[in-house]
Amino acid sequence: MNDLGARPVLEVREAGKRFGAVVALDGVSFAVEPGEVFALLGDNGAGKSTLIQAISGVHRLDSGTILLDGVDITAAGAMAVRAQGVETVYQDLALFDNLDPAANFFAGRELSGPAWLPRGLRLMRHRRMAERTRDLLDRLQVRLPDLDAVVALMSGGQRQAVAVARAVAFSSKLVILDEPTAALGLREAARVLDLIRRLKDDGVAVILISHSMDQVMAVADRALVLRRGRAVGETVPSAENHEQLVSWIVGAVGGRAV
Amino acid sequence: MTAQSRETLVARDDAGSAEPRPARRAPGAARGLTAALTALRAGPVVILVLLVVLLSVLSDVFLTLENVGNVLKQSAVICVLALGQLPVIVTRGIDLSVGSNLSLSAVVGALVWRDQGSATLAVLAALATGTAVGLVNGLLYVKGRLPHPFIPTLAMLTAASGLALFLSDSGTIQGAPPIVDEIGAGRIAAIPGGGEVGWFPTAALVVVAVALVLTLLTRGLVWGRWIYAVGGNPEAAVRNGIPVPAVLISVYVLCGLLAGVAALLMMGKADAGSPMAGSLAELDAIAAVIIGGASFLGGRGRVLNALTGALVIAVLRNGLNLLGIDPNWQYMATGAVIVVAVELDVLRGHLERRFRSLQAVSRP
Numbered sequence: 032m033n034d035l036g037a038r039p040v041l042e043v044r045e046a047g048k049r050f051g052a053v054v055a056l057d058g059v060s061f062a063v064e065p066g067e068v069f070a071l072l073g074d075n076g077a078g079k080s081t082l083i084q085a086i087s088g089v090h091r092l093d094s095g096t097i098l099l100d101g102v103d104i105t106a107a108g109a110m111a112v113r114a115q116g117v118e119t120v121y122q123d124l125a126l127f128d129n130l131d132p133a134a135n136f137f138a139g140r141e142l143s144g145p146a147w148l149p150r151g152l153r154l155m156r157h158r159r160m161a162e163r164t165r166d167l168l169d170r171l172q173v174r175l176p177d178l179d180a181v182v183a184l185m186s187g188g189q190r191q192a193v194a195v196a197r198a199v200a201f202s203s204k205l206v207i208l209d210e211p212t213a214a215l216g217l218r219e220a221a222r223v224l225d226l227i228r229r230l231k232d233d234g235v236a237v238i239l240i241s242h243s244m245d246q247v248m249a250v251a252d253r254a255l256v257l258r259r260g261r262a263v264g265e266t267v268p269s270a271e272n273h274e275q276l277v278s279w280i281v282g283a284v285g286g287r288a289v
Numbered sequence: 290m291t292a293q294s295r296e297t298l299v300a301r302d303d304a305g306s307a308e309p310r311p312a313r314r315a316p317g318a319a320r321g322l323t324a325a326l327t328a329l330r331a332g333p334v335v336i337l338v339l340l341v342v343l344l345s346v347l348s349d350v351f352l353t354l355e356n357v358g359n360v361l362k363q364s365a366v367i368c369v370l371a372l373g374q375l376p377v378i379v380t381r382g383i384d385l386s387v388g389s390n391l392s393l394s395a396v397v398g399a400l401v402w403r404d405q406g407s408a409t410l411a412v413l414a415a416l417a418t419g420t421a422v423g424l425v426n427g428l429l430y431v432k433g434r435l436p437h438p439f440i441p442t443l444a445m446l447t448a449a450s451g452l453a454l455f456l457s458d459s460g461t462i463q464g465a466p467p468i469v470d471e472i473g474a475g476r477i478a479a480i481p482g483g484g485e486v487g488w489f490p491t492a493a494l495v496v497v498a499v500a501l502v503l504t505l506l507t508r509g510l511v512w513g514r515w516i517y518a519v520g521g522n523p524e525a526a527v528r529n530g531i532p533v534p535a536v537l538i539s540v541y542v543l544c545g546l547l548a549g550v551a552a553l554l555m556m557g558k559a560d561a562g563s564p565m566a567g568s569l570a571e572l573d574a575i576a577a578v579i580i581g582g583a584s585f586l587g588g589r590g591r592v593l594n595a596l597t598g599a600l601v602i603a604v605l606r607n608g609l610n611l612l613g614i615d616p617n618w619q620y621m622a623t624g625a626v627i628v629v630a631v632e633l634d635v636l637r638g639h640l641e642r643r644f645r646s647l648q649a650v651s652r653p
Binding site: 138141152185 | 326510512513525526528531535588589641644
C-alpha cells in the first residue's frame with residue numbers, strides 16, 4: 032500500500048432512509064478500509080439490509096452520502112455500483128444451478144471474440160474461462176470436487192464459495208456478504224470463514240452481515256451495531272467485549288433493558 | 290429427511306472435521322448416486338435403443354434399409370420442429386404455434402411458387418413467413434408483457450391457422466419448386482444399399498445440418514450460454530447483465546425460422562402447400578423435446594436430447610404400424626412415454642438433492 036493506504040474504500044456519512052412513517056436508517060456513519068472485514072450486527076429490522084441495499088445501489092438514501100474510493104456513489108444504480116467494484120452476495124446466491132462454476136463466474140461477462148461482433152454472436156473462449164476459473168479458485172484455496180459439475184450438485188458451502196469467488200473474480204474493491212453461513216453446517220461455515228480471511232489477505236474489503244457472534248469474533252476486524260436504524264456502538268470484536276456487543280444489539284445498557 | 294438422519298449428518302460432519310480423511314475418497318453412496326444420475330441422463334437414449342431392439346425382434350421389416358429410410362424421412366419434420374422448440378423450452382418457454390406456423394409458411398411458399406414461378410422466392414417466402422411469425426410471438430411475449438409464452442403462442446396457433454386457411458381458400462395449393470421436392474421427398478442414391486433410387490432421405494441431411502448448426506450456436510456462441518443462463522435463473526441473468534428480453538425474443542425467432550424449414554420439408558413431401566400441413570405438429574415437437582430429456586423447468590436440454598425424443602416418437606409410430614396395431618394406440622403410447630420421461634426428470638431432481646446433501650458431509 033502506498034500513501035493512500037489510510038484512505039477508506041467505503042465511507043458512509045449520515046445515511047438516512049425512511050419508508051413511509053418508518054425510519055429505517057437514522058444518521059448512520061462508518062468507514063471501511065482496504066483489506067478490512069467489517070461486521071454489521073443488529074437484530075431483525077435494525078436497518079442492516081436497508082444499509083447494504085443503499086450501498087449496492089438497490090435503494091437510494093433520503094439523506095447522507097456514500098463514497099467509494101472518494102467517489103460519490105450515493106445516486107448510482109445497482110449496475111453502476113457493480114461496475115465500480117462493489118459486489119453483493121445475497122442469501123439466495125443468484126447462482127445458475129444448471130451451469131458449472133466457470134459458466135457461473137463469467138455469466139454476463141463471458142470471455143469471447145471477435146470484438147467487432149455483437150456480444151451475443153461472439154465465440155466463447157471456453158479454455159481461457161476454464162483457466163481463469165482454476166486460477167481464481169486456487170488463489171482463494173477453494174477446493175471443488177469436480178470443476179465440470181453443475182452447481183446444482185454442490186453442497187451449500189461449496190455453492191457459497193462459488194458465489195463469493197464470483198463476487199471477487201472481477202477486481203472487486205468491496206464484497207458485501209449477507210449471512211453467508213446461515214444455511215451451513217459447522218464445518219462448511221468454518222470453510223467460508225477461511226475464505227473470508229483470504230479475501231482480506233487479498234486486500235479486498237468485506238462487509239459481513241451475520242447473526243453468529245462467534246463468527247464475527249473469529250473474522251471481523253471491527254463491528255458496528257445497528258439498532259432501530261441508528262449506529263449504537265462500534266468496537267473491535269473480542270471475547271472481552273462480547274457482552275457489550277450483545278447488550279448493544281438487544282438495547283440493554285448495564286444489564287438493564289431500555 | 291427425518292430428524293434422526295439430520296442428526297447423524299451433523300454428527301458425521303463433526304467427526305469429519307476432527308479427523309480429516311484422504312481428500313479424493315468419495316463415499317460409496319455418492320458414487321452410487323453419480324452412477325444413477327449418469328444412467329438417468331442416458332435414459333432417453335436407452336429408451337430409443339430398447340425400442341429399436343424390441344421392434345427388430347418383433348418385425349422382420351423394421352431394420353431393413355428401406356424402413357429405416359422411411360423412419361428418417363417421416364421423423365424429419367418433427368426433428369426440425371423439435372430443434373426449434375428446444376431453445377424455447379430451455380428458456381422456460383413454450384411455442385404452441387409451430388404447427389400452424391408450418392401450415393402458413395407452406396401455404397405462402399406454395400402460393401409464391403404458383404404465382405411467381407421462382408423457386409428462390411418461394412423458399413425465401415416460406416422461411417420469412419416462419420421467422421416473422423416467430424418474431425411476433427417473441428415481441429408479444431416480451432414487449433407486450435404477456436404473463437407466459439403460452440398466451441401469445443396459443444393466440445398465434447389459431448391466428449396463423451386462420452390466415453393459412455384464408456390465403457389458401459381452405460384448399461391445398463398444389464405444386465412446389467423441384468428443389469423443395471428433392472429436399473422433402475428425395476433419396477440420395479449415392480449412399481449404397483438402396484438400389485438405384487437410394488434409401489437415405491435427403492430430408493435427413495437437412496436435419497443433420499440444422500442439428501449441427503444449432504449445436505454450434507448453443508455450444509460455441511455467447512448467445513448459447515445466455516439461453517441456458519436465462520433458463521437456469523432468469524433473475525440472476527438480469528442481475529448479471531445478460532440482455533434477457535433480447536435473448537427471449539431471439540429463441541422465438543429461431544423457432545419460427547425452423548418452422549419455416551420444416552414447412553419446406555413438408556411442401557416437398559407432398560409437392561403442395563396445405564393449410565392443414567402442420568396440424569398438431571406442435572404437440573409432437575414439444576413431446577419430442579420433453580421425451581428427449583430436456584427439462585420443462587428450463588435450463589436443461591441439448592440438441593441430442595431433442596433428436597432422440599423425435600426419433601423415439603417416430604420409431605414408436607413406425608413400429609406400431611408395422612405390427613398392425615390400431616393407429617389410435619400410437620397416441621396413447623406417445624402419452625405414456627411423455628409421462629415416463631417427465632417422471633425420469635423428477636427422479637433426477639430428487640437424486641441431485643440427495644447428492645447435494647451428501648456433498649456437505651464428504652470432504653472435497
